[in-house]
Amino acid sequence: MTHTANQLIAVLVEKFSYSFSGYELETGKRLFSARLPDYPHEFAVSPDHKYAYVGHYGVQTWMHHGSGGHQVCMIDLERGEYIGNLECTPFNRIHGIQVDQHHRVYALSEEANTVLVFEQPQASVLPTRAV
Numbered sequence: 001m002t003h004t005a006n007q008l009i010a011v012l013v014e015k016f017s018y019s020f021s022g023y024e025l026e027t028g029k030r031l032f033s034a035r036l037p038d039y040p041h042e043f044a045v046s047p048d049h050k051y052a053y054v055g056h057y058g059v060q061t062w063m064h065h066g067s068g069g070h071q072v073c074m075i076d077l078e079r080g081e082y083i084g085n086l087e088c089t090p091f092n093r094i095h096g097i098q099v100d101q102h103h104r105v106y107a108l109s110e111e112a113n114t115v116l117v118f119e120q121p122q123a124s125v126l127p128t129r130a131v
Contacts, residue, residue, distance in 0.1 A: 007024060007026075008024075008025045008026070009022045009023060009024055009025060009031060010022070010023045010025055011023075011043075011045065011052060011077070013036075013040050013041065013042070013043050013054055014033075015039065015040060015041070017033075018035060018036050018037065018038050018039070018040060019033045019034060019035050019036055019040075020033070020034045020036055020040065020043065020052060020054055020073070020075050020082070021033040021034070022077065022080055031080060032079075032080025032081070033080075034075055034080060034081055034082040035082065036054060036056070036073050036082060037056050037058065037069060037071070037073065038058065039056070039057050039058050039059055039068075039069065040054045040055065040056055040057065040069075040073060041054070041055045041056070041057035041094065041095055042054070042055050042095060042096055042097050043055070043097055044097040044098050044099045044105070045077070045099065046099050046103055047099065047100075047101055047103065048103075049077060050076070050077055050078060051074060051075060051076060051077060051121075051122075052074075052075040052077055053072050053073070053074060053075075053086070053097050053099060053105050053107075053121070054072065054073040054074075054075065054097070055069075055072055055073075055094035055095055055096070055097045055107055055108075056068075056069030056070070056071045056072065056073055056085075056094050057069055057093055057094060057095060057110075058070070058092065058093060058094075059093070062093075062110070067092050067093075067111075068092045068093035068094075068111065069092060069093065069094055070087070070088045070089040070090070070091065070092050070094070071085035071086060071087060071088055071094065072085060072086040072088065072094055072097065072105060072107050072118070072121075073085055074086065074121070084125065085125065086105060086107070086118050086121055086125050086126075086127070087125050087126055087127075088107060088109060088116055088127065091109035091111075091112050091114055091116060091130065092109055092111050092112070093109060093110040093111040094107050094108065094109060094110070095108045095109075095110040096108035096110075103120075103121065103122075104117060104118060104119055104120075104121075105117075105118040105121045106118075107127075114130050114131065115130070115131045116129075116130050117129045117130075117131070
């Protein structure tokens with residue numbers, strides 16, 4: 001749940017519609033739906049509620065073959081638009097996402113058991129470190 005332009009909205013990943021959407025809580029009206037690459041997964045919202053970050057898992061489940069996705073998709077919540085990616089290559093199957101109070105983004109590559117850290121995701125699309 002977040003707010004944009006003084007209204008309370010619920011945001012969610014629609015995994016099998018390959019989109020990230022926002023709904024007005026009071027009425028249930030869809031406010032936006034941003035198309036994402038196939039099989040997005042978990043997401044987190046920045047502390048200022050301006051951005052959402054969605055892990056691109058890239059395959060349907062852990063049991064499916066394929067390398068999976070290599071990005072974290074960025075959503076501008078004020079505009080309701082998919083605005084770009086944080087690049088995770090060569091790490092893939094991006095699963096867990098967190099954003100801390102300093103706006104750093106943490107993304108887990110499930111296949112590589114590695115956490116990627118993006119210190120300034122609005123300034124650089126490449127990770128600062130991999131742990």
